[in-house]
Amino acid sequence: MHLAACAISLAVVAVVVSVAVASFACFRMFRRYRIPLCGCFRNRDDLxxxxxxxxxxxxxxxxxxxxxxxxxxxxxxxxxxxxxxxxxxxxxxxxxxxxxxxxxxxxxxxxxxxxxxxxxxxxxxxxxxxxxxxxxxxxxxxxxxxxxxxxxxxxxxxxxxxFVSNGSLHDKLHGGEEALPWARRMAVAHQVAQALQYLHEDCDPQVVHGDVKAANVLLDGAMEAKLCDFGSARVGFSAAVAPPRSGRAIMMGSPGYIDPHYLRSGMISKKSDVYSFGVLLLELVTGAEAFDAGRELRLTAAMGPVLKDPQGRAAEAVDAKLGGEFDSGEAKEAVAIAAMCVGDNPSLRPSMAEVVRLLREKTSSSIAAVASKSDGK
The missing domain is CATH 3.30.200.20 (Phosphorylase Kinase; domain 1)
Known part of the structure; x- marks a missing residue:
């Protein structure tokens, strides 16, 4: 009887300790996350x-x-x-x-x-x-x-x-305004790439933007790029979204920028953002829209021959609105980087960290020129 009583007492103590530990853990979690207990976050399901x-x-x-x-x-x-x-x-x-x-x-x-x-x-x-x-x-x-x-x-x-005062990159490239200078275009590409590298590598958990396009890049008063619109973003670790053709999911992305691998498989990943960034980089080089609705033609398809031979043909694809004011070496390298990004096999596409490194190395003159101007040097 004495042993049975001791066992019961120990069991009660264990339960009390467990409850106390769980309560303390919950308290720490609410302090750490500062979860608002109303509105969107009223229920855990809403998260x-x-x-x-x-x-x-x-x-x-x-x-x-x-x-x-x-x-x-x-x-x-x-x-x-x-x-x-x-x-x-x-x-x-x-x-x-x-x-x-x-x-x-x-x-x-x-x-x-x-x-x-x-x-x-x-x-x-x-x-x-x-x-x-x-x-x-x-x-x-x-x-x-x-x-x-x-x-x-x-x-x-x-x-x-x-408030980001200079509108969208799409408006600057396609709005009939004065052409965005070459150096600024390369600087913007580098800045958007840095933002995506941050989402893919530095966020915890990592984030896939899901709708990288010129209309979702804003330009501030200093013409610095700001990536916006995270309505399609996904956070976490795991597998697939339902293929769009199944009717179970809303199409992610925008015409011309959508990763063909996603359309075929329903799989969304960081490499989907890499593909969309590659299209954006081509858009910056060429001044052409990602999707020509009149001809129902994707920019990647129109640029097919150039993407296969960037060193030989990149210069012929550069935006005519620049009037020849561009760095031909950088144009070749930018198209070569874009070609890697829009490759058909996602596993062979570079990471955004690699893209940032390549842009920094291959378009360094433009990036440095814009940085010096911004610093007032």
């Missing part, structure tokens, strides 16, 4: 990044966010945002997409912000929460900065970004 079959390949499974990243982002109330935008007046609209509208607002500290209002449905609410969850992790000089968010209302969600 799922899309359906189970829509996770990312080739990154580690980890859900860490630093306290610095979380604390730097402000949570706005809906009435405050109405005040800042005149109740989301039409006069404040600066952009519109299929499921969102962007408003220009001046924040209480007098800085300008772009407020992205998501029009919600159950699916779009999940997309809003997914984009917010990704953005809360990110801090990089060439990724547009999240200033705050509002998830007070189930039917609408708002993301507040720093």
């Amino acid at each position: 799922e990044l899309g359906p189970v079959d829509a996770r990312v390949a080739d990154g580690p499974e980890n859900d860490d966010k630093t306290s610095e990243e979380a604390s730097a982002v402000r949570r706005f109330g809906w009435p405050e945002l109405e005040l800042l935008t005149g109740k989301f007046a039409a006069a404040a609209v600066v952009g519109e997409g299929g499921s969102s509208t962007v408003y220009l607002a001046r924040l209480p500290d007098s800085s300008l912000a772009a407020l992205k209002l998501h029009r919600q449905s159950e699916r779009l609410h999940r997309a809003f929460c997914q984009e917010l969850d990704v953005l809360l992790r990110l801090r990089h000089p060439h990724i547009v900065r999240l200033l705050g968010y509002c998830d007070d209302r189930e039917e609408e969600g708002v993301l507040a970004f720093e």
Whole structure:
């Protein structure tokens, strides 16, 4: 009897200790992650990044966010945002997409912000929460900065970004304005590559952007590149998304930039971003759009012969709007790098770290020239 009583006492002590340890672990987790217990993150299910079959390949499974990243982002109330935008007046609209509208607002500290209002449905609410969850992790000089968010209302969600004043790279390349100089184009390519390297290698867990294109690269007052729009981003470690033809998943990416391997297999990975970056690099070299809707022709197809012989034919493909003002050696190297990125076999494509290194080495004159100008030297 004495032994039985001792055993029972020890079992009770073990249970109490286990509960205490679990409680302490939960307390530490909430302190570490600073998880808001309302809005998008009211339920753990809302933190799922899309359906189970829509996770990312080739990154580690980890859900860490630093306290610095979380604390730097402000949570706005809906009435405050109405005040800042005149109740989301039409006069404040600066952009519109299929499921969102962007408003220009001046924040209480007098800085300008772009407020992205998501029009919600159950699916779009999940997309809003997914984009917010990704953005809360990110801090990089060439990724547009999240200033705050509002998830007070189930039917609408708002993301507040720093205002980037010079519009998109797509507008600069294809908007009929003065041609973007060659050196600036190479500097922009290098900056976008750095942003993608950060997402792929330095984020924990790693991030696949999913929609790299010229329209998602903004240019600030100094013409520095800022990668934006993480609505298609995926975070995590694992396998495939459903192939688009199955009807179970929304197509990721944009015409001309989409990795053909993804279309064939339904697999999305960091190498899908590498492919899209290769198309963007070709766009910077040629000044041509990634997809010619009139001819239904992809830039990669149009550039087929040049991609096979960059050293011999790159110069003939350079944007005519530059009037011959470009570095022919850099043009050859840029097309050669793009050719590696858009290769058919994803496993043979370079990593974004390799792309950054190659651009730094092969287009160093342009990158240095832009850096010197920015420094006022």
